[in-house]
Amino acid sequence: MDAFNGFDVNKIRADFPILQRDVRPGVRLVYLDSTATSQKPLEVIQAMDQFYRQSNANIHRGIHTLAEESTALFEAARDRIAKFINAPSSRQIIFTRNTTEAINLVAYAWGRANLKEGDLVILTEMEHHSNLVPWQMLAAERNLRLEFISVTPDGYLDLDSYRKLLDLNPRLVGFAHMSNVLGTINPAREIIELAHRAGAVALVDGAQSVPHFRVDVQEFKPDFMAFSAHKMVGPTGIGVLYGRKDLLETMPPFLGGGDMIKRVHLRSFAPNEIPHKFEAGTPAIAEAIGFKAAVDYLTRVGLDNISQHEHHVVEYAMDRLEEIPGIKVFGPPAADRGGVVSFTLQGVHPHDISQILDSDGIAIRAGHHCAMPLHEKFGLPATARASFYLYNTTAEVDQLANSIYKVKQIFGS
Amino acid sequence: MDDLYRELIIDRYKNPIYRGVLDPHDISFEDDNPLCGDHIRIDLRVDENGIVKEAAFEGHGCAISQASADLLLESIIGKPVEEIKAMTKTDLLDLLGLELGPVRLKCALLSLKVLKAGLYGLGEADDDLVE
Numbered sequence: 255m256d257a258f259n260g261f262d263v264n265k266i267r268a269d270f271p272i273l274q275r276d277v278r279p280g281v282r283l284v285y286l287d288s289t290a291t292s293q294k295p296l297e298v299i300q301a302m303d304q305f306y307r308q309s310n311a312n313i314h315r316g317i318h319t320l321a322e323e324s325t326a327l328f329e330a331a332r333d334r335i336a337k338f339i340n341a342p343s344s345r346q347i348i349f350t351r352n353t354t355e356a357i358n359l360v361a362y363a364w365g366r367a368n369l370k371e372g373d374l375v376i377l378t379e380m381e382h383h384s385n386l387v388p389w390q391m392l393a394a395e396r397n398l399r400l401e402f403i404s405v406t407p408d409g410y411l412d413l414d415s416y417r418k419l420l421d422l423n424p425r426l427v428g429f430a431h432m433s434n435v436l437g438t439i440n441p442a443r444e445i446i447e448l449a450h451r452a453g454a455v456a457l458v459d460g461a462q463s464v465p466h467f468r469v470d471v472q473e474f475k476p477d478f479m480a481f482s483a484h485k486m487v488g489p490t491g492i493g494v495l496y497g498r499k500d501l502l503e504t505m506p507p508f509l510g511g512g513d514m515i516k517r518v519h520l521r522s523f524a525p526n527e528i529p530h531k532f533e534a535g536t537p538a539i540a541e542a543i544g545f546k547a548a549v550d551y552l553t554r555v556g557l558d559n560i561s562q563h564e565h566h567v568v569e570y571a572m573d574r575l576e577e578i579p580g581i582k583v584f585g586p587p588a589a590d591r592g593g594v595v596s597f598t599l600q601g602v603h604p605h606d607i608s609q610i611l612d613s614d615g616i617a618i619r620a621g622h623h624c625a626m627p628l629h630e631k632f633g634l635p636a637t638a639r640a641s642f643y644l645y646n647t648t649a650e651v652d653q654l655a656n657s658i659y660k661v662k663q664i665f666g667s
Numbered sequence: 668m669d670d671l672y673r674e675l676i677i678d679r680y681k682n683p684i685y686r687g688v689l690d691p692h693d694i695s696f697e698d699d700n701p702l703c704g705d706h707i708r709i710d711l712r713v714d715e716n717g718i719v720k721e722a723a724f725e726g727h728g729c730a731i732s733q734a735s736a737d738l739l740l741e742s743i744i745g746k747p748v749e750e751i752k753a754m755t756k757t758d759l760l761d762l763l764g765l766e767l768g769p770v771r772l773k774c775a776l777l778s779l780k781v782l783k784a785g786l787y788g789l790g791e792a793d794d795d796l797v798e
Contacts, residue, residue: 621703
């Protein structure tokens with residue numbers, strides 16, 4: 255069942271040049287690491303190539319044809335991305351380098367202006383380091399209190415522990431929409447609603463959700479949401495912070511420099527309007543244009559089709575992996591997760607699994623996946639992680655399973 | 668790859684000879700590879716002439732990192748500290764008989780970094796030690 259509703263995974267695969275390459279002679283790439291970064295379809299690569307061939311100029315200042323063209327293309331990308339997440343206004347889309355920078359922007363600009371000694375920030379035990387370390391840094395600077403929604407043994411957020419924390423008058427609740435290790439899709443709407451009722455601002459790390467299923471910010475009402483282009487078939491080097499307009503407007507700027515100002519005197523400046531207030535210096539222009547092409551591509555394929563396909567592949571993957579003796583899969587059942595499966599194999603370190611899989615052309619991730627606290631919680635130094643996107647097939651899952659049997663043979667496990 | 672997991676490496680990973688703790692010891696040092704969480708601790712007993720008499724390691728990590736530690740310790744017993752201090756990346760790779768890419772190289776070199784940081788009495792192991 256790799257085709258339905260006009261969705262045909264083989265047609266999709268043909269759009270991605272890299273999927274046609276051999277990792278070594280006669281060994282075709284099996285790319286199961288899209289949670290780290292996704293591959294790019296030809297039209298994204300071409301959009302960026304075309305920009306450099308035709309329209310390259312700096313944006314917002316020049317009064318020449320190329321500057322007009324590049325500015326129009328850059329701002330069209332912002333409009334397109336706003337529409338993609340159903341943001342009320344494209345002024346609420348701030349371009350950053352990536353999800354990490356977007357979260358840092360919230361911590362530094364909103365956090366420094368709004369949090370004082372003793373204030374409580376609630377995060378979760380399943381956060382990526384990008385949604386832990388900025389808050390740890392700010393907590394050290396401001397003497398904030400950090401508390402964490404605990405993770406249950408089967409990989410869910412413990413909402414009872416969350417409700418207890420809410421009684422402590424939190425100022426911000428930050429959480430991953432989907433875990434990059436366990437694959438758990440968290441109940442964002444409920445978490446945000448409870449945060450708002452407690453008077454807190456809600457920050458969503460959408461790095462793993464926005465690429466994989468339909469995310470409508472007017473439906474689940476995050477105050478801030480961060481995501482990256484490169485995990486959603488777009489280029490590296492560009493990400494987005496979506497923010498509530500009144501919050502963005504009252505926040506001080508993040509980085510200082512060109513484009514973020516209205517006026518500059520020798521000893522003072524007046525900041526520009528949003529979103530430009532938060533975009534100092536020449537941004538990633540070609541990447542914004544590539545980002546738009548990526549969103550166009552995903553929209554044409556259909557986010558519902560993508561999530562349905564991924565669900566089918568991950569369900570099959572969990573069945574195939576769980577039947578292998580010595581494998582332990584972490585996280586919730588397929589019904590409650592996205593296209594991510596983290597596992598261990600008795601007696602074999604994940605690095606060795608990954609290395610042997612590589613000899614069969616299979617790319618997975620091994621390590622702590624930038625979530626050391628979660629691995630500590632489960633008592634694991636590392637896990638192996640296979641992740642799936644719109645271009646992966648059940649045949650690739652079979653290759654993964656066969657290759658894991660080879661690992662077992664080499665290690666006699 | 669098939670070379671990487673030849674019998675010697677798998678055997679020393681599964682059945683290490685020098686795994687353990689020396690208490691008391693003359694030198695002890697431990698460190699992690701932050702990329703993958705590999706961990707190695709090495710204990711040494713050194714005699715009055717500066718010769719390594721006994722060595723043991725503890726830790727966890729991939730087959731390359733753990734087998735590398737075991738083979739490294741085997742190679743230094745009976746050697747003067749001053750000679751061990753001069754060991755480099757090339758010496759260790761010769762010992763393992765492996766050619767490694769940049770990521771796996773860090774796994775293999777962790778034990779040598781820990782060993783040298785211990786011998787030099789440094790606060791932390793760094794990459795320059797094995798260049």
